[in-house]
Amino acid sequence: xxxxxxxxxxxxxxxxxxxxxxxxxxxxxxxxxxxxxxxxxxxxxxxxxxxxxxxxxxxxxxxxxxxxxxxxxxxxxxxxxxxxxxxxxxxxxxxxxxxxxxxxxxxxxxxxxxxxxxxxxxxxxxxxxxxxxxxxxxxxxxxxxxxxxxxxxxxxxxxxxxxxxxxxxxxxxxxxxxxxxxxxxxxxxxxxxxxxxxxxxxxxxxxxxxxxxxxxxxxxxxxxxxxxxxxxxxxxxxxxxxxxxxxxxxxxxxxxxxxxxxxxxxxxxxxxxxxxxxxxxxxxxxxxxxxxxxxxxxxxxxxxxxxxxxxxxxxxxxxxxxxxxxxxxxxxxxxxxxxxxxxxxxxxxxxx
Amino acid sequence: xxxxxxxxxxxxxxxxxxxxxxxxxxxxxxxxxxxxxxxxxxxxxxxxxxxxxxxxxxxxxxxxxxxxxxxxxxxxxxxxxxxxxxxxxxxxxxxxxxxxxxxxxxxxxxxxxxxxxxxxxxxxxxxxxxxxxxxxxxxxxxxxxxxxxxxxxxxxxxxxxxxxxxxxxxxxxxxxxxxxxxxxxxxxxxxxxxxxxxxxxxxxxxxxxxxxxxxxxxxxxxxxxxxxxxxxxxxxxxxxxxxxxxxxxxxxxxxxxxxxxxxxxxxxxxxxxxxxxxxxxxxxxxxxxxxxxxxxxxxxxxxxxxxxxxxxxxxxxxxxxxxxxxxxxxxxxxxxxxxxxxxxxxxxxxxx
Numbered sequence: 001x002x003x004x005x006x007x008x009x010x011x012x013x014x015x016x017x018x019x020x021x022x023x024x025x026x027x028x029x030x031x032x033x034x035x036x037x038x039x040x041x042x043x044x045x046x047x048x049x050x051x052x053x054x055x056x057x058x059x060x061x062x063x064x065x066x067x068x069x070x071x072x073x074x075x076x077x078x079x080x081x082x083x084x085x086x087x088x089x090x091x092x093x094x095x096x097x098x099x100x101x102x103x104x105x106x107x108x109x110x111x112x113x114x115x116x117x118x119x120x121x122x123x124x125x126x127x128x129x130x131x132x133x134x135x136x137x138x139x140x141x142x143x144x145x146x147x148x149x150x151x152x153x154x155x156x157x158x159x160x161x162x163x164x165x166x167x168x169x170x171x172x173x174x175x176x177x178x179x180x181x182x183x184x185x186x187x188x189x190x191x192x193x194x195x196x197x198x199x200x201x202x203x204x205x206x207x208x209x210x211x212x213x214x215x216x217x218x219x220x221x222x223x224x225x226x227x228x229x230x231x232x233x234x235x236x237x238x239x240x241x242x243x244x245x246x247x248x249x250x251x252x253x254x255x256x257x258x259x260x261x262x263x264x265x266x267x268x269x270x271x272x273x274x275x276x277x278x279x280x281x282x283x284x285x286x287x288x289x290x291x292x293x294x295x296x297x298x299x300x301x302x303x304x305x306x307x308x309x310x311x312x313x314x315x316x317x318x319x320x321x322x323x324x325x326x327x328x329x330x331x332x333x334x335x336x337x338x339x340x341x342x343x344x345x346x347x348x349x350x351x352x
Numbered sequence: 353x354x355x356x357x358x359x360x361x362x363x364x365x366x367x368x369x370x371x372x373x374x375x376x377x378x379x380x381x382x383x384x385x386x387x388x389x390x391x392x393x394x395x396x397x398x399x400x401x402x403x404x405x406x407x408x409x410x411x412x413x414x415x416x417x418x419x420x421x422x423x424x425x426x427x428x429x430x431x432x433x434x435x436x437x438x439x440x441x442x443x444x445x446x447x448x449x450x451x452x453x454x455x456x457x458x459x460x461x462x463x464x465x466x467x468x469x470x471x472x473x474x475x476x477x478x479x480x481x482x483x484x485x486x487x488x489x490x491x492x493x494x495x496x497x498x499x500x501x502x503x504x505x506x507x508x509x510x511x512x513x514x515x516x517x518x519x520x521x522x523x524x525x526x527x528x529x530x531x532x533x534x535x536x537x538x539x540x541x542x543x544x545x546x547x548x549x550x551x552x553x554x555x556x557x558x559x560x561x562x563x564x565x566x567x568x569x570x571x572x573x574x575x576x577x578x579x580x581x582x583x584x585x586x587x588x589x590x591x592x593x594x595x596x597x598x599x600x601x602x603x604x605x606x607x608x609x610x611x612x613x614x615x616x617x618x619x620x621x622x623x624x625x626x627x628x629x630x631x632x633x634x635x636x637x638x639x640x641x642x643x644x645x646x647x648x649x650x651x652x653x654x655x656x657x658x659x660x661x662x663x664x665x666x667x668x669x670x671x672x673x674x675x676x677x678x679x680x681x682x683x684x685x686x687x688x689x690x691x692x693x694x695x696x697x698x699x700x701x702x703x704x
Contacts, residue, residue, distance in 0.1 A: 042394050042395065042439070042441075042442045042443070043394065043395050043422070043424060043443075045422055049597060049598055050598060050602055051602070053598070060427055061427060061429075061430065061434075064427060064430040064434075064436060064438050065430055065434045065436050068436060068437065068438050068439045069438065069439065070395070070397055070424040070426075070438040070439070070440060070443065071424055072395060072422040072423055072424040072425075073424075073425070074422075075412055075413060075416060076597070077413075077569060077570045077573075077595070077597065077622070078413065078416040078417055081569070081570050081621040081622055081625070082413075082416075082417045082570065082621055084416060084417050084420060085420065086416050086420050086421065086422040087394070087420045087421065087422070088422060089394075090394045090442070091394070091395075091422065104597065149602070210562065210563060211562060211563060211590045217429060217433070218429045218433050218434065221429075229602050229603070232592075232602060232603045232605065232606050233602035233603065233605045233606075234605075236605060236606050236608075237606075238563045238590045238592060238606065240584075240590060240592060243429070245401060245428070245429065245456065246401055246402060246405070251581070251584045251585065253584065253585045253586075253588060253694040254584045254585075254588050254589075254590065256588075269433040269434055270429070270433055273433070
């Protein structure tokens with residue numbers, strides 16, 4: 001299966017996840033929800049690296065916005081380099097890894113379990129060391145991902161996080177209606193794939209550029225980070241991701257007339273903020289490439305990419321990353337690079 | 353006072369902080385330590401943006417390594433965009449901001465205080481809104497910082513974090529000896545300033561480059577992040593910071609023969625890991641610019657910058673950032689840019 005094939009497979013992967021994994025997620029939520037409701041668990045710690053770390057950033061916003069739970073992103077080096085295990089007795093600890101093999105992620109989860117914390121592995125390999133280390137496993141079930149650059153496992157990781165948070169919400173009496181909103185994801189992914197011609201136009205436009213900035217805020221900050229990583233590993237473009245708020249603290253000095261800035265700017269609470277920045281960038285002569293479901297935002301852009309309408313803001317990142325994957329793949333091709341074989345890197349990275 | 357002047361002032365600023373602020377930090381630690389020892393506080397949440405966020409990353413490693421406390425980096429957008437206040441009743445909440453004016457940082461601290469969490473403002477403006485919002489204030493007392501790019505307030509923030517963690521450690525019976533190690537910081541900063549000729553050589557060497565990668569791990573990950581920000585805001589170079597562990601998960605594909613990689617690689621637990629990566633990068637023909645106190649690491653580099661010897665690993669980031677500031681300043685000059693006046697950005701950024 002090629003990278004292009006794995007990108008195209010994402011609607012079917014999401015459909016299968018929702019059909020086959022909801023019961024397992026519900027059982028995990030059944031046990032965790034009373035402990036969260038009783039205040040026994042104060043925060044969530046997530047251990048992840050690379051693309052999986054971007055799923056962790058999505059989780060940071062979703063656990064925060066829907067469950068008021070703060071997220072600590074683990075610094076696995078604390079264990080692997082300094083031999084210190086952070087105290088996580090009162091945390092829910094989640095390890096996210098496609099392969100389930102990264103020793104430092106496995107160690108973080110194993111240390112948490114020894115301390116008595118509830119632990120969950122979100123992985124595509126239910127037979128992996130990570131799955132064995134954790135008390136519970138959410139198996140992504142995407143089938144083998146063979147391309148070096150992760151695509152379908154990323155959207156499946158986001159969906160796993162969304163399913164878990166939604167199941168917890170329903171059980172602690174916050175909002176049971178959101179569970180039904182998950183069902184819209186596979187169709188939104190199908191719609192997102194229709195952006196391919198626009199993604200190709202953007203890729204051809206960017207073919208000669210070595211530098212680009214990618215902006216997102218709130219739930220879409222995760223998308224900006226993952227978009228930038230895909231541009232780096234597939235198309236060898238120095239892509240720098242920012243939340244709008246951090247971007248104006250310094251890195252704004254980097255842009256100049258003609259510099260390309262990509263904004264992930266669908267409907268939602270973050271839209272007004274990004275639009276204000278885009279106006280300012282327009283005044284500076286900066287090129288603005290905008291992913292949005294809002295025709296007005298697309299119209300104001302140098303180049304636009306339409307993303308699916310109809311998803312609530314909290315689920316939108318599962319769809320907005322699809323045109324990003326397509327831009328990165330086509331940009332690699334436009335730059336004469338084989339997107340199936342990024343140089344120097346391997347599919348499984350055994351960091352310690 | 354110019355940027356160059358503020359960089360040069362750092363030893364005196366550190367000396368003054370240690371002389372005048374230790375008592376205030378000790379009083380805060382007197383009240384917090386029993387609550388940490390009793391397990392009443394489970395984690396630390398830090399709200400910060402821009403340069404201050406890099407002080408937060410340093411805090412993440414230091415609170416973890418010396419107190420086993422996990423750090424959640426606040427997503428201030430949760431409050432400002434989504435109107436949700438994360439539950440932090442059992443957290444120590446710290447806001448870090450030079451100006452103390454960022455509304456989203458002030459809101460994060462104010463929300464935590466309303467929930468009854470202990471709150472600390474680390475700021476250079478004791479009369480600021482952030483200082484008023486927090487229960488306790490650590491006043492950096494650096495004197496006015498007029499250059500847009502933060503330098504002396506960053507090293508003072510790191511020293512404030514180091515002082516707080518050290519004072520807490522001494523009170524919960526972990527390690528009282530570390531307090532004396534802080535006294536070596538001003539002299540180390542003086543030594544670090546002596547790297548200026550080497551920093552100028554590196555700056556001239558990099559003058560024509562638009563892209564660079566900066567690598568650090570463990571405690572020095574904060575330095576890599578702040579180094580990259582300084583290169584962006586002062587010298588308009590697309591500088592991408594990574595921990596070695598994340599770098600090999602994808603971004604490694606970006607480098608090619610002649611591509612410049614800067615490694616912050618002093619003695620310590622992370623050194624072996626960075627050295628292994630540097631050997632691999634050397635085999636790929638990548639240029640390696642290395643900041644280190646280890647003659648062997650300098651000898652193996654394309655260009656080296658000596659950093660002070662004699663500081664323990666956990667304090668080294670206060671010194672290693674100094675040659676980084678000098679490289680960024682001289683690189684701006686070498687590229688014909690006025691480092692005193694980065695374009696587009698302002699000293700105080702009022703993000704919401």
